[in-house]
Amino acid sequence: MSSSTHASHEAHKDYEGSKLGMWLFLFTEILLFGGLFLLYSAYRAKYPFDFHNGGQHLNTFIGVLNTVILLTSSLTVAIAISAIQKGNRRLTLLCLSATIVFGLLFLVDKYIEWSAEIGHGIYPNGPELLKLPDGEKIFYGLYYCMTGLHGLHVIAGIIVLSIMLAFVRSGKITSTDFNKLENAGLYWHLVDVIWIFLLPLLYLSA
Amino acid sequence: MERAEQHGHIVSYLTFVKVWLVLLFLTAMLVVAGTIFHPTLSVPALLTLTPLKAGLVFYYFMHLKYEKPFLKAAVFVALALLTVFIALIFLDISYR
Amino acid sequence: MTSAAQNASVSSYLDAGDRRGFPAWILSTDHKRIGILYLASLAVLFFVAVAIGVLMRVEQLSVNPPPFAPATYNAFFTVHGVIMIFMFVLPGLPSVFGNFFLPILIGARDVAFPRLNLMSWYFYIAGALIAVAALFTGNGPPDTGWTFYAPYSLRSGTNVTLAVFAAFVLGFSSILTGINFITTIHRLRAPGMTWHRMPLFAWSLYGTAWIQVLVTPIIGITLLLVVAERVFGVGVFDPAKGGDPILYQHLFWIYSHPAVYIMILPAMGAITEIIPTFAHRTIFGYRAIAYSSIAIAALGSLVWGHHMFTSGMGELANTVFSLLTFIVAVPSAIKVFNWTSTLYKGSIELKPPMLFALTFIFLFSIGGLTGLMQGALNVNTHLHDTYFIVGHFHYVMFGGTGMGFLAALLYWFPKMFGKMYNEKMAAIAWVPIFIGFNMLYFTMLILGMMGMPRRYFTHLPQYHTGHVIASIGAFILASGLLLFFANLAIALIKGKKVAQNPWGGVTLEWLIPTPPPRDNFEEIPTIDDRPYVFNPEAAQ
Numbered sequence: 093m094s095s096s097t098h099a100s101h102e103a104h105k106d107y108e109g110s111k112l113g114m115w116l117f118l119f120t121e122i123l124l125f126g127g128l129f130l131l132y133s134a135y136r137a138k139y140p141f142d143f144h145n146g147g148q149h150l151n152t153f154i155g156v157l158n159t160v161i162l163l164t165s166s167l168t169v170a171i172a173i174s175a176i177q178k179g180n181r182r183l184t185l186l187c188l189s190a191t192i193v194f195g196l197l198f199l200v201d202k203y204i205e206w207s208a209e210i211g212h213g214i215y216p217n218g219p220e221l222l223k224l225p226d227g228e229k230i231f232y233g234l235y236y237c238m239t240g241l242h243g244l245h246v247i248a249g250i251i252v253l254s255i256m257l258a259f260v261r262s263g264k265i266t267s268t269d270f271n272k273l274e275n276a277g278l279y280w281h282l283v284d285v286i287w288i289f290l291l292p293l294l295y296l297s298a
Numbered sequence: 299m300e301r302a303e304q305h306g307h308i309v310s311y312l313t314f315v316k317v318w319l320v321l322l323f324l325t326a327m328l329v330v331a332g333t334i335f336h337p338t339l340s341v342p343a344l345l346t347l348t349p350l351k352a353g354l355v356f357y358y359f360m361h362l363k364y365e366k367p368f369l370k371a372a373v374f375v376a377l378a379l380l381t382v383f384i385a386l387i388f389l390d391i392s393y394r
Numbered sequence: 395m396t397s398a399a400q401n402a403s404v405s406s407y408l409d410a411g412d413r414r415g416f417p418a419w420i421l422s423t424d425h426k427r428i429g430i431l432y433l434a435s436l437a438v439l440f441f442v443a444v445a446i447g448v449l450m451r452v453e454q455l456s457v458n459p460p461p462f463a464p465a466t467y468n469a470f471f472t473v474h475g476v477i478m479i480f481m482f483v484l485p486g487l488p489s490v491f492g493n494f495f496l497p498i499l500i501g502a503r504d505v506a507f508p509r510l511n512l513m514s515w516y517f518y519i520a521g522a523l524i525a526v527a528a529l530f531t532g533n534g535p536p537d538t539g540w541t542f543y544a545p546y547s548l549r550s551g552t553n554v555t556l557a558v559f560a561a562f563v564l565g566f567s568s569i570l571t572g573i574n575f576i577t578t579i580h581r582l583r584a585p586g587m588t589w590h591r592m593p594l595f596a597w598s599l600y601g602t603a604w605i606q607v608l609v610t611p612i613i614g615i616t617l618l619l620v621v622a623e624r625v626f627g628v629g630v631f632d633p634a635k636g637g638d639p640i641l642y643q644h645l646f647w648i649y650s651h652p653a654v655y656i657m658i659l660p661a662m663g664a665i666t667e668i669i670p671t672f673a674h675r676t677i678f679g680y681r682a683i684a685y686s687s688i689a690i691a692a693l694g695s696l697v698w699g700h701h702m703f704t705s706g707m708g709e710l711a712n713t714v715f716s717l718l719t720f721i722v723a724v725p726s727a728i729k730v731f732n733w734t735s736t737l738y739k740g741s742i743e744l745k746p747p748m749l750f751a752l753t754f755i756f757l758f759s760i761g762g763l764t765g766l767m768q769g770a771l772n773v774n775t776h777l778h779d780t781y782f783i784v785g786h787f788h789y790v791m792f793g794g795t796g797m798g799f800l801a802a803l804l805y806w807f808p809k810m811f812g813k814m815y816n817e818k819m820a821a822i823a824w825v826p827i828f829i830g831f832n833m834l835y836f837t838m839l840i841l842g843m844m845g846m847p848r849r850y851f852t853h854l855p856q857y858h859t860g861h862v863i864a865s866i867g868a869f870i871l872a873s874g875l876l877l878f879f880a881n882l883a884i885a886l887i888k889g890k891k892v893a894q895n896p897w898g899g900v901t902l903e904w905l906i907p908t909p910p911p912r913d914n915f916e917e918i919p920t921i922d923d924r925p926y927v928f929n930p931e932a933a934q
Contacts, residue, residue, distance in 0.1 A: 106506065106581055108581065109506050109577050109581040109582075112369070112576070112577050112580060112581070113506065113507060113510075113573055113574075113577045115369060115372065115373070116372075116572070116573040116576055116577065116607050117573060119372070119373075119376040119607055119608060120569050120573075120607055120608075120610070120611045121611070122376050122377065122380065123376065123379075123380060123608055123609065123611035123612055124611035124612075124614055124615050125615075126380040126383070126611070126612070126615075127611070127612045127615035127616060129380070129384070130380070130383055130384050130387060130645070131619075131630060131641060131645070133384055134384075134387055134391055134638070134641055135630075135638075135641075137388070137391060137392065138391065138638070139636070152329075152333075156325065156329055159325055160322065160325065163318060163322065163325065164318065166355060166359050167314055167315065167317075167318040167359075169359075170309070170314045170358075170359045171311050171314055174308055174309055174310070174311060174314070175311075178308060216622075216626040216627045216628045216629065217626065217627035225636075226635065226636025227636060229629055229635050229636050230629065230630060230635070230636045230637060233628040233629045233630050233635070236626075236628065237619065237622060237628060237630070241615075241618075277359075277360075278360055281355055281359045281360045284355060284359075285355050285356070288348060288351045288352050288355065289348055289352065291325075291328070291348075292328055292332055292344045292347075292348050295332075296328060296329060296331075296332025296344065297332070368580075375608075376608060379608055379695060382695075382696065383612075383648055386696065386699070386711070386714070386715075387641075389710055389711045389714055390640075390644070390699070390707045390708050390710075390711035391638075391708070392708075393708040393709070393710040393711065394706070394707070394708040
């Protein structure tokens, strides 16, 4: 009944608006992890020695390896986006797949790391943890919360990127309509940024 | 240039690789700084190198360099807000 | 501009589209229908919370013995707070009137992300259902107070985990609304509608949306940590494991204080729409009101410590937070001066929306002033955790946001539904609402000064008279609310059809048919002037 000249508005896509929406969502993620960073800084100020000890016991090698993996995955997803903009569909698919593989590698490392610590009885309410001084208990509590929440976001990112991979394959994402991929990339980069902060806080706490 | 095909500034592959190399280098420096248990050196190093790495990811990988000033300001506000929260809390816990 | 005759022939958003019945509503991405969905769900939850509040006042009527067990009373005030705050006051104005009117006010056909909009309502319903589950499963409803302070919230045997998770889910609803509104305002303003030609309700929603986006995640992580502690024993706030409960309070209030600005800014925005219309004068100090909305959002993020003055914070922190609290009162006061100046030399029509708008100004001012009193450290030491605080926040949340919500409802009801309610009845309902409100909450201010603690299931003899007065006030208030909503409900069913612009408003929503068509505008208008221009020569 209402004027039919406005069917066109359904098809109208707002690239800038979509990107703005994604950035706003990223702000919520920054503040979500921010709460944990806030707690970390407060408790580190309270228990400097215990936090240092806690950091020493974590596996620095895996931490650094995971950092390199995520940084490289950021490179590949960034290249994937430039590639689709240039119309190089093959390179996009290659780099997107690489990003997903890196993400999975990260998760495998994480699994190995957590298994080791859990095996040593160091987990929330674990037998060895309860023997540790208070500050170290808090350190490991924060360690599991921060890396756990981060890990969930890595999983979410892998799922989203896989869906984008399917979209590129099926032609839903093209060189002129790629903002879904760009938004997915933004999300992935933020996951990387969070890890950039987690590395020194947890693994390199001097 | 602003409207390549339909929209979006295209960043070259080489720029991304260069940024990636710098990030790897900074990570190496970070590891060196972090494994020297000398609070006077390593904590300031961590506090400057880490935001620098994050900044590079924001600026180049996330295209922030090529975005409108408003978006840059918004990112700044979000990060500044978090910093202010931490600062005000330290006003409490440092002087109890 | 369509005439009344054309008005009748244009189909509205209420008419059936390509779906019918229930799915036509709960699958609709039309911002107007989503606003109505929120209104319906909110109204139900509001009355549940009112009923619990009434039961709390029944408890205090009798000391020997009180009608309900102490544990029951603890559950009462917890659930009353959780529902009111997370399911009524926070989402109220943004999700109902923001959703319905923001696109229309700025000349758009919908919000930036219509499907995300519907999802935000789904999150709201999911959160509400989880909260209801917390009431009736396991060891029963939480008894920690809506603030869920550690360490008790970590140890209480009641359904804290479920309740806290409900609040977490509700937070997503708030965040999605915020993301949607910021993007809508940035991207979808009609041609010619510069920032300084936007209606002030839109400005208030803009400030609100930034708070929603930036601080809601903090409560998100805090509540997640409470769940992690209860389920996995993580120990971040538990003093037995080296944790600091005051850090819980910091994180909690870093969200919950700005949250009150999420509550009040849209109400102030609605009042700012209503007053010019019924004073037939342009708003005084447009820029002052616009910028003070942003200032309140910004400054309001820095004052959370004033909830914690007696908790064990250091003295320096106490002093700084007290100073910041005094400063944040300034932009709010600016608004009150602007509204009053708008009224001055206006041609005032005391229609029901205006009546409630003026009530808002009066009650909110009392709330604000009592807030300032609490901001003074020495006074706070005496008043913290007393009924004075309870009186204060009801003056601002109920006398402020609540009255703002009722005023907005009276103002925009005809536009939303195309029917008029009984204006006389609305004014009559105001009487018990106003009298009951002040009997209930002013008495609380006095009880608090006398030393009556909050969250106590009973009281000492010297407080009894005050409690009886307050309880009677509550019953009067509740009857007034029932009368108010009955009036609107009757109007929904058999109200008279209303003209396109019954109040003579000049903002965009009054220039389109009543109720609005599915796509709002026949043609997106081009704006060439600032809002609230009342032409004295033009007939009403």
